[in-house]
Amino acid sequence: MKNKTLAGLLALFFGALGIHRFYLGQTGLGILYIFLIGISFILGIIDAIYFFNMDEDEFNRKYNSKEEVNPLDRRSQHYTRANTQRGKTPTHKSAVSGRDTQNPYKINGIKKYKEFDLEGAIADFKKGLEIHPKDISLHFNIACAYSLTEQVEKAYAHLDKAVSLGFNDFERIKTHDDLAYVRIQDQFDDFLKNGFRLQPVSVVESLASNEKANEEPIQDDLLLSQLRRLSELRDRGLLSDQEFIIEKKKLTR
Secondary structure, X not given: OOOHHHHHHHHHHHXXXXXXXXXXXXXXXXXXXXXXXXXXXXXXXXXXXXXXXXXXXXXXXXXXXXXXXXXXXXXXXXXXXXXXXXXXXXXXXXXXXXXXXXXXXXXXXXXXXXXXXXXXXXHHHHHHHHHXXXXXXXXXXXXXXXXXXXXXXXHHHHHHHHHHOOOOOHHHHHHOHHHHHHHOOOOHHHHHHOOOOOOOOOOXXXXXXXXXXXXXXXXXXXXXXXXXXXXXXXXXXXXXXXXXXXXXXXXXX
């Protein structure tokens, strides 16, 4: 992604050679500056003043609109890795689309992520999801940010959502640096075994326990549905007693 300040500096010091135009991908203008060597020095100074006073968003719209601005990963023309001052950034990648240009919170969140302003990035990603709740890369990005800030449950929730929406680059979940904190959690093995999806919330143990016999019956239809599903998984041998206990602890926290 082109940098406004760097473009201004190149124009100021190397404007006579049109280096800033080559940097911005304007090869034709760069060659023209070389031919106009007599006046291109002055043109470079004018360009430098223009870039230094240019609004960041305007610069991005003009010179970065055809570039990938997400800190995501490309594989087979779909994924790419971007390096930042801090290290690596989120990995699921899609080219900038009309949806992205209509969602300024996504672009701003990515910029803050690169600057390691994680809380600011999370705030913008959340606002971006209010606009496009099914944006896969937004869910993956915010999961990485939550992992870096050690908000494990939220990280898992958004990874689960990304997978449910079609994210299938599971190798990135298993290897990406920013998800390291997620992977060291005890629940990661279950998350992996379940196809990178969260297990249903369990209430079986609380119902089966004599100590809970006097509790109010569960009225929520969603919980009852999850209960039936979990019972089926146990009967089929897909869940162990230990997994039931883990789910009970999650429920009673």
